[in-house]
Amino acid sequence: MSSLLGPADIRTLAARLGVRPTKTLGQNFVHDPNTVRRIVRAAELAPTDVVLEVGPGLGSLTLALLPEAAHVHAVELDPVLASALAATVADRAPDHADRLTVHSGDAKRVAAADLVPAPTALVANLPYNVAVPVVLNLLAALPTLASGLVMVQKEVADRLTAEPGSRTYGIPTAKLAWYADARPAGRVPPAVFWPVPNVDSGLVRFVRHDPPPGDRERTFAVVDAAFAQRRKTLRSALAGWAGGPDRAEKALVTAGIDPGLRGEALTITQFAAIAAAAPAAPAGSGYGRRS
Template structure:
């Protein structure tokens, strides 16, 4: 049976039928353009063997596109009204595919591997703007089984995620996602394909996890590297020598650690690639352990989207 994708009229009719009004707090803007859905699913490379996590499925536009591709989908929806409605919508549009859908009414930032029956191989989502980066980093850390990511985010966030060292958009998110894999832009998405229409453009970003990482990927090592990234970008105008002084213990020791990692102490953090941060941690460990890091917040402000500008 061919799956029928949702259109603009159908999206609005469905919302009226369940007396639903999009909530800005949840970043609820729903794709109603079938061509955009097909473009996202095609670019994701998802196929029948994949188990996909979808974040914020909403009224089900992208969910239907993923099921049409033959994938199994775990849709994580924080809104209880939408979570209850989604299986009904999928059943109405494709009776034979409902068995490949699991719906969880849960905050994506609290999702753990034990919460789902099958480990995902891909993440495909129209991420809510206000939690896009924290959600992305959480899922990459929690599910090493995710090999491919295709997400739609605010255009400015897409630029930051895909930015290269030294560029004006390069920052904490740019470096941290590269701990996991290669990052590429996949173009822009017009606000007109959404209901309600957001005030900003969206961008598509694909991440392919490294087949074999050049550095350890355990949680303890990752947290130490991420601490260095936060330090390096805390004051962008500082030289690396000054930026890492408190972490290293003194200006001279900071310079020593940087030089041991083949990093010019005069360089700024915004020019350091993920390999530089990793090497700095590893070579510093060969010299002497740096002071214990301070406790870090659950979600760093530097990881949040700049402007959750959705109508």
């Protein structure tokens, strides 16, 4: 049985380690046991799941995950926190300590070969400043990730789960949709964190699906171009990518997309169709190149 960390435990442990939460690393530690239990429930884990936790910090969520999963890979950027996590788990969850592997390093650079057994679920309280690239990079790098539950800034949660046509629909929404179906899974108040952030957090649950037909890099380039000038019609916004407005219009018509629409109206499948329909930009034109 795991003994979860409360507010006093968090502060005592941080003081013993000489840890002061920093904005640079986006450190806001969850100190409410009910919140971490809620996160684990929302993740809908099976006993056979291998969990990847990014940014375990002092171990609040880790302790709640270990009894519910076959194994937990905890990836921590802060070397002091990474070196202390195993001892915290051994002290508070000795029956499950053998299920934990701690990795000291940057989650954006994790490779599948680093994680044995292969992770099947991502469950994490993600630093606000890197949440989107971490999720997208992990889904790209780890094809075994079948589902996830992440806690992010509420504004980011709204973007990741937005529907086409909404004001919050944009690049993160479309790119996540390449990999998975995402939905909001609840709001988390600031008071459950130490230090207390000045924004609410949100839970995002996602389940991987097969990507649409087409090339991911090419499709993502279309997404980037469409939202770089989101107030423009697709005919204008995609002109630089396609090699001119006429070429953009031709690709859009071929893909069955109205050139007068804006990017926020399209699904990821429609973006993929545009990418497949557009011919290569003329040699030496400079179009379609990204620095």
